[in-house]
Amino acid sequence: MSAQILTQFMGALANGGIRIVDLTETLTPEFPTIVLPPEFGQAWPFRIEEISRYDERGPAWYWNNFSCSEHTGTHFDAPVHWVSGKDLPDNTVDTVPLSAFIASACVIDCSEPSAQDPDFLLTIDYVEKWEAQHGRIPAGSWVLMRTDWSKRDKAVDYLNMKPDGQHTPGPDAEVVPWLIKERDVHGFGTESVGTDAGQAMHFDPPFPCHYFMHGNSRYGLQCMTNLDQLPPTGAVIFSAPLKIRHGSGSPLRVLAMVPGKS
Amino acid sequence: MTQALRNPPKKDPVARSRQPTRPPGIRSRSALGLTAAAAEGRFELQQCAECGTVQYPPREVCVHCLAEHLPWKPVSPLGKLLVSTTLHHSNDLYFRERLPWRVGTVRMQAGPSVVAHVHGDLADGDDVRLALKLDRSGQAVMLALPTKNTPHMEDDKILRETACDPKFRRALVTDGKSAVGMAVTQALLDAGAAEVFLGDPQLWRKEPAFEKLAADPRIKVVPLDVTDTDSLERAAGEYGGKVEILVNTADMEREGGLLHAKDVNTARNLLDINVLGMMRLAHAFGPAMCARAADGTRNAVAWVNVLSIYAQMNLPARAVWSATKAAALSLAQGLRAEMRPSGVRVLNVFPGPLDHEWEQLTPPPRVAPKAVAQAIVGALKDGLEEVYVGDVAKEFRDRLAENPKGLERELGA
Numbered sequence: 059m060s061a062q063i064l065t066q067f068m069g070a071l072a073n074g075g076i077r078i079v080d081l082t083e084t085l086t087p088e089f090p091t092i093v094l095p096p097e098f099g100q101a102w103p104f105r106i107e108e109i110s111r112y113d114e115r116g117p118a119w120y121w122n123n124f125s126c127s128e129h130t131g132t133h134f135d136a137p138v139h140w141v142s143g144k145d146l147p148d149n150t151v152d153t154v155p156l157s158a159f160i161a162s163a164c165v166i167d168c169s170e171p172s173a174q175d176p177d178f179l180l181t182i183d184y185v186e187k188w189e190a191q192h193g194r195i196p197a198g199s200w201v202l203m204r205t206d207w208s209k210r211d212k213a214v215d216y217l218n219m220k221p222d223g224q225h226t227p228g229p230d231a232e233v234v235p236w237l238i239k240e241r242d243v244h245g246f247g248t249e250s251v252g253t254d255a256g257q258a259m260h261f262d263p264p265f266p267c268h269y270f271m272h273g274n275s276r277y278g279l280q281c282m283t284n285l286d287q288l289p290p291t292g293a294v295i296f297s298a299p300l301k302i303r304h305g306s307g308s309p310l311r312v313l314a315m316v317p318g319k320s
Numbered sequence: 321m322t323q324a325l326r327n328p329p330k331k332d333p334v335a336r337s338r339q340p341t342r343p344p345g346i347r348s349r350s351a352l353g354l355t356a357a358a359a360e361g362r363f364e365l366q367q368c369a370e371c372g373t374v375q376y377p378p379r380e381v382c383v384h385c386l387a388e389h390l391p392w393k394p395v396s397p398l399g400k401l402l403v404s405t406t407l408h409h410s411n412d413l414y415f416r417e418r419l420p421w422r423v424g425t426v427r428m429q430a431g432p433s434v435v436a437h438v439h440g441d442l443a444d445g446d447d448v449r450l451a452l453k454l455d456r457s458g459q460a461v462m463l464a465l466p467t468k469n470t471p472h473m474e475d476d477k478i479l480r481e482t483a484c485d486p487k488f489r490r491a492l493v494t495d496g497k498s499a500v501g502m503a504v505t506q507a508l509l510d511a512g513a514a515e516v517f518l519g520d521p522q523l524w525r526k527e528p529a530f531e532k533l534a535a536d537p538r539i540k541v542v543p544l545d546v547t548d549t550d551s552l553e554r555a556a557g558e559y560g561g562k563v564e565i566l567v568n569t570a571d572m573e574r575e576g577g578l579l580h581a582k583d584v585n586t587a588r589n590l591l592d593i594n595v596l597g598m599m600r601l602a603h604a605f606g607p608a609m610c611a612r613a614a615d616g617t618r619n620a621v622a623w624v625n626v627l628s629i630y631a632q633m634n635l636p637a638r639a640v641w642s643a644t645k646a647a648a649l650s651l652a653q654g655l656r657a658e659m660r661p662s663g664v665r666v667l668n669v670f671p672g673p674l675d676h677e678w679e680q681l682t683p684p685p686r687v688a689p690k691a692v693a694q695a696i697v698g699a700l701k702d703g704l705e706e707v708y709v710g711d712v713a714k715e716f717r718d719r720l721a722e723n724p725k726g727l728e729r730e731l732g733a
Contacts, residue, residue, distance in 0.1 A: 107584045115583065123585050 070318070077318040081282040081295075082132045082311050083208065089281075090213035091130050092251045093224070101127035104309075128307040134299040135253065135268070135278030139306040142273030149275070151305035158277060159298040161244040163200040163314065164192070165288045172205040172227040176218050179230040179255060185237070192290045197242035200279070200295055203229065207249040208283035217251060228255025231266040238274050245277030247295075249285055253278040279312060288314055322440055325475040327488050327514065328617040340613035340662045341413040345457030350378035353392045354460035358452040359705035365430065367393040376432040397450040399428040401464055404438045414456070417614075418477065426450060426464050436462035437478045441470040453482035454703050456613075456663035458656075474701065483703040484565065484622035484665055487512035491565040492555075494519040494546060494601060497530050499676045500626055501569035503693035508565070509538055511697045514618075517559050519544035521570070546570040546597030549604075556604035561612065566605055567624040567696065570597050573678040577639045587640045594644035598625065598651055606655070610662035622700055623659060624667045625652045626692065629713040631670065632720055636732045656705070667699055672712030685711055 070076040083089060085104045094100060104126040110116025128151075129135070136151045137143030148154055166188050171178045180203055185195070195201065205227045210216045218225045228248060229237075237243045246253050246267050253267040263269045271278055279297060294315045299308035331337075347355065350366075357364040367374050370387035374395050381388055404424030410416050422438040426448055434450065442448060448464040455461045463478060474485060486508045493508070495501045496518030505516050518534060518541050534541050544555045546568075572593040574586055609620040630638065631645035649668065656666035673679050675686035687710035699707040708714045719727045 107588070109585055123588075 140272035224256030226256035247279035
């Protein structure tokens, strides 16, 4: 039976019945990383240096060294990333259960209000209105907040840093525990540089999406792109982070499988 | 006659370890000339350029003619111990712990009379040889020693306090697979080290000489890579409380200048090993060593950095490597200042060109790894802070003092 399903699945991939959408930003040195107050440690941006390219450093081979943080580019947040998740079992990228890496997604379109207000916050009310149209969020599903933020010019408009901090959309402090308790979501994903809003350090609790999601063994995905190519429901997300010992997260390739034409 | 030092018995594991104290360390700016000489094992005093008077203690002007030009000159260290006394009481914490303590007055052949710490093998009226040594505060003190070596004289309390003798101590050699690392290890064992933790940064690489060395029962091979914080934490967790002398032999040396070696990767590797490696080692091993600086006969005493003479001025043919050695020297100076309150000495070693596989085309004279090792052990026994190994390094040092710009031009020629 399961062999049959896999055969059908591969067939659908081959004939376009299932389409793969790449939700991953390309890792480049100029891709912005989150900026913290200078007193805190900072995440390394992506950097790359050629080892050799069919030259005197290596005549028949081309390869590079690169460096970056666990939270650079399109990346996965494991529960241990936040203090609220520090003592949970299987909370690091190398121990997160494999089943967490494949999950369906509900994509909530917030692109219009986010275009009008960079501080747009996703609320319970907004989610309920989305549910009235697309149905109730099923348990174990990613909630992906589409803002079209990935279409903004990097890094200035994307980070949208003002003298009073970053202004980017995200969830408010009420919707996150509600999504966990009432909808049992798998995790939360965004297009902006973090899963929380730019001004989330002023929320109660600060950074509610990190605090509640990771404190409840849920996951985060951020710096994603192409969320506008996903249906509101029905997409399946494949997002397996690198297996870093005790890792708090990792850059990764995020793929969405969506129903195709045929 | 000096009692030979015995291998210390095991420590009472529930007794509070003695916390480090240090002798008075405040000196006038003039007196730091003594410290400069002692740091390199020289015996120098101020000698008036006008009237030739040798004076002690150091002052701003000549005691005889009031002239201000008082260059530091090597002078005869010989003299006569006029009289000595043994202290049985002190209000100073450092000396209180070490009583009884002998001090005396020495009349120098060079002129001045000095108050000095007196070696146990001397009697009043004896001819003596004075030595300038760094005490546990890192400042110079005068020691009166027998003119001829006496049996076990190095085991006398006052010498032991100013030296970092490997005898009965345990050492960590960070890169035990390098030529210098293996030579240092052998030299430490020959000098009576109780145990050497031999760092192995490349477990997969077979090295017959290393394996032969590791067969010695006093050797404990420890996986250790200075670029790997995790490996250092593991090694320090296991053995950090037993390291009394740390010799950082980890070094990566590569040819190449700046303009035509478009290779940031290699530069980064050099920095990672030569500079950040020392920093990681300091994080992992420094605090425990400082805490054990007064831990009995087997107290932590020294941190040794194997640098290069090119740390002091760039060799353009190995520009990036020189820069990392310069950065390591700067870091070592910072480390020295941070370790000084505990009394742990930071010894910087400046060899000239080394006779190893990464300097095959460097014309002789090149310094043999064994010579570096012997210089390190000698400097530890003498309690030095800086040691120059080989003729090239010694000449370099003098020319750097005389005409640094000229040296820069010559190195770049």
